[in-house]
Every structure is written in structure tokens, then in C-alpha cells.
Amino acid sequence: MDITHILDGLNERQREAVTAPVGNLLVVAGAGSGKTRVLVHRIAWLIEAEGASPHSVLAVTFTNKAAAEMRSRTEALLDAPPRAMWVGTFHGIAHRLLRMHWQDAGLPQNFQIIDSDDQQRLVRRVLRSLDLDEQRWPPRQACGFINKQKDEGRRAREVVTGEDHYLVTQKKIYESYEEVCRAGGVVDFAELLLRCHEMWLERPDVLEHYRNRFAHVLIDEFQDTNTIQYASVRVLAGDRSSVMAVGDDDQSIYGWRGAKIENIHRFSQDFRDTGIIRLEQNYRSTGTILKAANGLIDNNTDRLGKELWTASGDGDPILVHDAYNEVEEARFVADRSHEWIDGGNGADEIAVLYRSNAQSRPLEEAFLRADIPYRIYGGLRFFERAEIKNALAYMRMMNQRHADVAFERIVNLPPRGIGPKSVDAVRVLARERGVSLWQAAKEGIADGGLRGRTASVFAAFLALIDDMAAEAGTHSLREIARVCVETSGLVDYHKKEPGERGLARKENLEELVAACRRFETERTFPLDPRGDGGDEEAGSVLDDFLDQAALESGEYQAEAGAAVQMMTLHSAKGLEFPLVFITGLEEGLFPSKNSDGEPGRMEEERRLAYVGITRAMRQLYLTRAETRWMYGTDSYNPASRFLFELPDDTWQEVRLGGAVKRARFGAPTPRAVDAEDGALRIGQRVHHGKFGEGIVMQSEGHGERARVQVNFAEAGAKWLMLGFANLETLD
DNA sequence: CGGGGTAGGTTTTTT
DNA sequence: ACCTACCCCG
Numbered sequence: 001m002d003i004t005h006i007l008d009g010l011n012e013r014q015r016e017a018v019t020a021p022v023g024n025l026l027v028v029a030g031a032g033s034g035k036t037r038v039l040v041h042r043i044a045w046l047i048e049a050e051g052a053s054p055h056s057v058l059a060v061t062f063t064n065k066a067a068a069e070m071r072s073r074t075e076a077l078l079d080a081p082p083r084a085m086w087v088g089t090f091h092g093i094a095h096r097l098l099r100m101h102w103q104d105a106g107l108p109q110n111f112q113i114i115d116s117d118d119q120q121r122l123v124r125r126v127l128r129s130l131d132l133d134e135q136r137w138p139p140r141q142a143c144g145f146i147n148k149q150k151d152e153g154r155r156a157r158e159v160v161t162g163e164d165h166y167l168v169t170q171k172k173i174y175e176s177y178e179e180v181c182r183a184g185g186v187v188d189f190a191e192l193l194l195r196c197h198e199m200w201l202e203r204p205d206v207l208e209h210y211r212n213r214f215a216h217v218l219i220d221e222f223q224d225t226n227t228i229q230y231a232s233v234r235v236l237a238g239d240r241s242s243v244m245a246v247g248d249d250d251q252s253i254y255g256w257r258g259a260k261i262e263n264i265h266r267f268s269q270d271f272r273d274t275g276i277i278r279l280e281q282n283y284r285s286t287g288t289i290l291k292a293a294n295g296l297i298d299n300n301t302d303r304l305g306k307e308l309w310t311a312s313g314d315g316d317p318i319l320v321h322d323a324y325n326e327v328e329e330a331r332f333v334a335d336r337s338h339e340w341i342d343g344g345n346g347a348d349e350i351a352v353l354y355r356s357n358a359q360s361r362p363l364e365e366a367f368l369r370a371d372i373p374y375r376i377y378g379g380l381r382f383f384e385r386a387e388i389k390n391a392l393a394y395m396r397m398m399n400q401r402h403a404d405v406a407f408e409r410i411v412n413l414p415p416r417g418i419g420p421k422s423v424d425a426v427r428v429l430a431r432e433r434g435v436s437l438w439q440a441a442k443e444g445i446a447d448g449g450l451r452g453r454t455a456s457v458f459a460a461f462l463a464l465i466d467d468m469a470a471e472a473g474t475h476s477l478r479e480i481a482r483v484c485v486e487t488s489g490l491v492d493y494h495k496k497e498p499g500e501r502g503l504a505r506k507e508n509l510e511e512l513v514a515a516c517r518r519f520e521t522e523r524t525f526p527l528d529p530r531g532d533g534g535d536e537e538a539g540s541v542l543d544d545f546l547d548q549a550a551l552e553s554g555e556y557q558a559e560a561g562a563a564v565q566m567m568t569l570h571s572a573k574g575l576e577f578p579l580v581f582i583t584g585l586e587e588g589l590f591p592s593k594n595s596d597g598e599p600g601r602m603e604e605e606r607r608l609a610y611v612g613i614t615r616a617m618r619q620l621y622l623t624r625a626e627t628r629w630m631y632g633t634d635s636y637n638p639a640s641r642f643l644f645e646l647p648d649d650t651w652q653e654v655r656l657g658g659a660v661k662r663a664r665f666g667a668p669t670p671r672a673v674d675a676e677d678g679a680l681r682i683g684q685r686v687h688h689g690k691f692g693e694g695i696v697m698q699s700e701g702h703g704e705r706a707r708v709q710v711n712f713a714e715a716g717a718k719w720l721m722l723g724f725a726n727l728e729t730l731d
Numbered sequence: 732c733g734g735g736g737t738a739g740g741t742t743t744t745t746t
Numbered sequence: 747a748c749c750t751a752c753c754c755c756g
Contacts, residue, residue, distance in 0.1 A: 063746085091746040095746095116746085193746090224745095253743080254744075256743070355742065357743085412732090553746080
């Protein structure tokens with residue numbers, strides 16, 4: 001078989017990774033070094049050169065988008081599209097296994113996946129049943145606790161609490177939540193992974209089957225794996241299979257979500273005879289941009305160590321702009337975008353990045369005013385919108401009357417006179433009799449468990465659902481959707497809502513019906529990453545649709561038209577753009593003030609800045625605002641420390657008008673450095689024996705450990721120990 | 732029961 | 747500033 005097409009166009013390191021002997025391999029792939037390419041070509045190599053069966057390949061990613069891309073690129077490279085290969089997200093693959101092995105996993109056959117929103121609703125109900133105050137025990141926090149435990153592989157009974165009242169209570173909530181999920185036959189995202197992992201441990205026969213099957217495991221973005229994902233890979237790999245882990249410790253930005261950067265460090269110890277290959281040649285950015293990125297990330301300790309380089313030229317310096325406020329900052333970004341587009345370039349070559357979504361508003365207004373098309377990523381995705389979830393809940397009820405989560409959601413939506421009290425009566429009945437809410441309502445009406453008005457409103461609701469089911473028939477997904485949206489009264493309900501919002505919701509519901517029609521013929525969303533293994537029984541179209549809606553809440557719609565892309569730094573990971581703006585480079589915003597304190601958090605912020613910088617191919621702008629209107633007040637934030645960490649010869653300041661002379665990035669806001677010593681404050685001018693004059697920018701720690709960052713006129717930004725530096729104050 | 736007004740809390744995000 | 751979650755009254 002001719003395999004040259006697999007190796008053509010790869011550099012030496014890439015080729016080394018692709019053709020490495022079958023076995024464990026860690027590929028540390030820097031930004032823009034051709035990571036996906038290596039994964040895809042490795043799969044092709046295994047199949048066409050090593051003779052591996054597509055059946056034996058398992059490729060795992062984090063997002064559906066990445067999975068879809070990997071699948072399509074692999075298929076394009078191979079002679080015969082490998083249907084039997086498994087490519088998917090951790091969650092998608094776990095879900096698939098659980099559907100096939102529901103009995104081995106101890107789940108009901110018709111278990112349903114709930115998203116984080118549903119989870120929070122369930123937890124809220126648990127809190128009420130435990131009589132806990134929601135102010136003191138915020139549902140969000142409880143969800144966080146539960147998910148964290150599951151991500152660490154711990155069941156409620158395994159949580160060690162000691163005497164700690166907080167832990168004791170959270171454990172109680174977790175236990176109770178587990179029971180509610182079990183009784184309702186629902187599975188949350190973290191549960192998919194944990195349940196699958198437990199199944200392997202408890203059923204060695206099942207594990208053995210998959211160990212034999214998946215001789216080749218490939219994992220993308222390995223630095224983002226959490227404890228349970230790492231453990232699962234280890235268990236599946238056993239000591240035979242070959243695992244290729246690809247990742248970049250410098251791009252680990254999901255620690256707050258449970259990702260363990262250590263996993264990438266541990267890999268070579270835990271997996272036998274691991275080869276390590278570093279991909280450091282960057283094909284994306286200019287030399288200047290890479291130099292800035294390298295210089296910045298060098299401020300982090302605890303790295304595997306890696307330095308990106310490029311064979312292309314230096315390119316233009318990074319341009320730094322210090323705006324008066326966020327409106328001017330936005331105008332600057334829009335102006336420069338305009339120039340770029342006028343120069344004959346596409347709007348879609350531009351990305352505007354920010355730390356938090358709240359920053360998008362002024363940017364949006366500036367682009368609107370400048371008449372530049374833009375598109376904002378992030379925020380609520382289609383299947384997470386309330387009106388869509390309502391409609392999906394009706395669809396679920398069509399299928400399974402006993403789906404309590406759905407029942408709770410729509411029982412009084414649109415409002416039909418079933419208030420909290422009536423629902424409570426049914427809940428009590430359901431708990432007493434150990435049946436679903438639907439069953440409890442039905443029985444209650446029949447045997448007098450429910451009376452009077454309560455009985456009649458529920459009778460009407462049950463009849464509505466039954467009638468809708470009859471109207472829709474059982475076979476057409478599109479019909480079910482149409483009925484759920486129209487006969488339920490949802491469309492009318494939203495039509496009556498005032499303003500844009502009601503209209504948008506009504507349109508979303510119509511879009512849902514259209515999506516169902518498409519799904520019916522294609523049996524998949526356009527971005528479907530799942531392979532057709534063909535070795536599992538397919539559920540009904542409706543089941544499949546609801547599962548996919550839960551697991552793939554995202555942007556399944558194709559986007560049309562060239563537009564500037566606006567998104568958070570997090571969502572920009574994996575993307576690249578010729579022109580990139582990173583906005584809001586201010587202390588407190590980026591790095592976020594929430595990341596102060598814990599040292600690990602600050603390093604993660606720096607990695608986020610690294611990710612942002614390395615998105616840029618040709619030109620990078622960094623902007624900040626001296627004054628920013630946030631949370632209803634003006635805040636004055638000093639320039640981000642990350643600006644000072646860039647090597648001096650990589651950037652230039654852009655000033656408009658250029659009349660005002662001031663220190664680089666303007667004078668920071670005065671703020672006491674250390675309670676113990678009021679003499680030094682942020683913004684203070686100081687003199688140092690060796691470095692000369694500078695301005696205090698930042699401080700860290702207290703007492704003996706206190707350090708300040710001083711931006712010296714000559715020497716640039718330095719961190720100094722207060723105890724040793726012998727700084728002289730100047731004014 | 733349901734609509735409207737007010738108080739609290741606001742990183743990042745996938746699945 | 748803005749969204750949400752809750753409280754009170756019709």
C-alpha cells in the first residue's frame with residue numbers, strides 16, 4: 001500500500017510522532033505546531049502502515065467540534081472511510097458504552113442525560129426536601145461539590161467529612177442527590193464518566209472486551225483531562241495497549257474545572273516505556289509574536305519546558321494601546337479592524353478576545369457603529385435556551401410519561417393554574433408510593449389522593465399530554481416537535497411576551513421544528529462526531545434526538561458570511577486568526593482578581609494570556625482601558641502584569657493624538673502595598689541601586705515574603721523582594 | 732395562582 | 747448595568 005501521502009508535508013518531529021513504533025507516546029505539541037495533523041496522520045499510519053483495524057482505534061477529544069474535525073480529516077486522508085473507528089468526546093464515548101451496557105452499569109435501559117441546568121434544578125429540590133436554606137447552601141455550590149467529587153471518582157459514601165459541618169452537609173446533599181438520580185433514571189455529565197469507569201472496574205469481562213478491542217487509543221488536549229478521565233484511560237489501556245497522548249502543558253486553562261495539568265507530567269511514569277516527542281516548530285505566528293509568547297510563559301514555573309520557534313520572519317511588532325475607557329478601547333479596535341478590511345482583508349480574519357463575556361457589549365456597539373459585521377461566540381447555546389428546553393421536555397414526555405425532570409419543568413408551563421402547592425401534593429404522593437410524578441397524579445385523580453381543584457387541573461394536564469401524543473402519532477419526529485411547540489401553547493405563550501425576546505423565542509421554537517425535520521432524514525446533526533459502529537441497537541429517532549441534544553447543545557448550525565469573531569480567550573483555544581486583538585489587559589480583569597492569592601491560579605491566567613497571544617498569525621494588538629465601567633461603577637485598574645512580562649523588543653505603544661506624556665501604560669491607581677509598611681504604594685516612584693528609577697506596579701505577599709513589581713524606565717518590569725531590594729522612595 | 736416589583740450576585744466552559 | 751430569584755399583592 002502506498003503510504004507516502006501520510007508522510008508528505010510533515011516535518012521531522014511530526015513524522016517521528018506519526019511513525020513511532022506502536023506503544024505509549026506523549027506528544028508535547030506547542031501552539032500552532034500541527035497537533036491535530038499529527039493525530040490524524042498517526043491514525044492513518046496505524047491503519048495503513050501498521051495494518052491496524054479501524055475497529056481497534058479509539059480517538060478521544062473534549063469537544064464535539066474537535067471530534068468532528070478529527071473524523072472528517074481522517075476520512076479524507078484514508079482510502080476507505082473507517083466506519084468502525086470510534087472518534088468522540090469523553091462524554092460521548094462513555095454515553096455510547098453505557099447505552100450498550102446499561103445492564104452491566106446498573107442503569108435502567110431508558111436512562112436520560114441531564115445537563116447542568118437540570119442538575120441544578122434537581123439539587124434545588126433536594127435542598128428543599130432536606131430543609132436546607134438555599135441562601136446558606138447555594139445550589140450552584142452544591143452542584144460544584146458533587147461534580148468535583150465525581151470528577152475525582154468519589155461516590156457520596158466515600159466522601160470523608162470528619163467533623164466539618166460544611167462537608168457533612170454537602171455529603172448529605174450528595175447522597176440525597178444520588179438517590180433522586182437513581183430513582184429518576186437520570187445521569188448527569190460527570191456521572192457518565194464515573195459510571196463507565198466503575199463498570200470497567202466491576203465487570204472485568206466487559207473491560208477485557210474493550211481492552212482487546214481498542215489496541216490503539218489516541219487522546220487530544222491531554223492537559224485538560226481530569227482525574228476520572230485519566231484513570232479511565234489507564235484502566236482501559238492496561239499494560240498492553242498503545243496510548244498516544246497529545247497536549248501542551250502551557251495551554252492548560254481549565255484547572256478550575258477539574259483538569260489536572262499533572263496528568264501530562266504523570267503520563268510517562270504511569271504508562272510503560274513512554275516515548276516523548278516535542279513539537280516546537282510553529283507554523284502559525286510571526287517570530288515576534290512567538291518571542292512575546294515565550295517570554296511571557298517563561299514567568300511560569302513547573303513547566304515541561306518548550307520553546308516555540310518559526311522558520312518565517314519576525315513580522316511586525318505587537319501593538320499596545322492604552323485607552324482612556326472601554327468605549328475608546330472598543331472604538332480603537334473597530335477602527336483598526338476597519339483599516340484591516342479596507343486593506344483588502346477579510347473581516348473573518350479578525351478575532352477580538354476578552355477575559356469575560358461581559359466585555360463584549362461596548363465592542364459590539366463599536367462594530368455596529370463602524371458597520372463591520374461581527375459574530376459573538378459563547379453565551380447560551382441553542383439546546384440550552386429555556387424555550388428549547390421546555391419544548392424538549394414536552395418531547396420527552398411524549399416518549400416517557402415517567403420522566404420526572406421533564407414533568408416538573410412543563411407541568412405549569414405555559415401557566416395553567418398548577419402552582420407550587422399543587423405540584424407539592426403530587427410530589428408527596430409520588431414519594432409515598434414510590435412512583436413517578438405522572439403515575440402519582442394519575443392514581444391520585446382516580447383514587448382520591450388528589451381532590452377538588454388540584455385533581456381537576458392535573459386531569460387537564462394529563463389529558464393534554466395524552467392528546468398531544470395521539471395527535472403527533474408515534475413515528476414522525478417533526479410531528480412530535482410541531483405538536484409540542486404548538487399544541488402545548490408554548491408558541492402562543494412566547495408570542496405574547498413583549499419585545500424582541502418573545503419574538504426570538506418564537507423563532508427558536510420554529511428552528512427546533514426545522515432541526516427535527518433535518519434530523520429525521522439525516523439522523524444526525526451536521527456536526528455529528530459519532531461513528532456508525534453498527535454494533536449497537538439504535539434507539540428511536542426521538543431518543544437519539546434527545547440524547548444528542550443533551551450531549552451536543554452547541555452550534556450545529558453552519559455560519560454564513562464573513563464577520564469579525566468575538567469570543568472569550570477560553571473559547572479561542574485551538575483557533576487561529578491573522579489579526580488578533582486581546583482587550584482588557586488590566587489587573588483585576590486579566591488576570592482576573594479571582595485568581596489572585598493562590599499561586600496556581602495566577603499561572604493559569606498567564607497560560608490563558610499565552611493561549612491568546614499564540615492565536616495571532618500576523619498581527620497582534622493588546623489593549624487596556626484606564627477606566628472601565630463595570631458592575632455599575634467605574635473601576636480604575638492598573639495595566640496587566642502580563643504587559644510588563646513581554647520582552648521589550650516585541651511591542652510598541654500606539655497613542656492617538658500623542659500629546660500627553662506619561663509613564664508607560666499611564667499611572668496606576670494608588671493602593672497600599674503592604675499594611676505593615678504604608679510607605680510603598682502602587683504608583684509610587686522608587687529608586688533602585690542597580691535598575692534606576694521605576695514605578696511600583698504590583699505587590700504580592702506580606703511581611704518578609706512581600707514582593708513588589710517595579711516597572712523601571714531602563715530595565716523594564718522586575719519583581720523584587722522588599723527585604724532585599726533596598727528601594728528608595730522618590731515622592 | 733400569577734404578574735410585577737425589588738434585592739442580590741455577578742470569570743472562564745464542555746459535556 | 748443586568749440578569750435571576752424571591753416576595754407580595756391583586
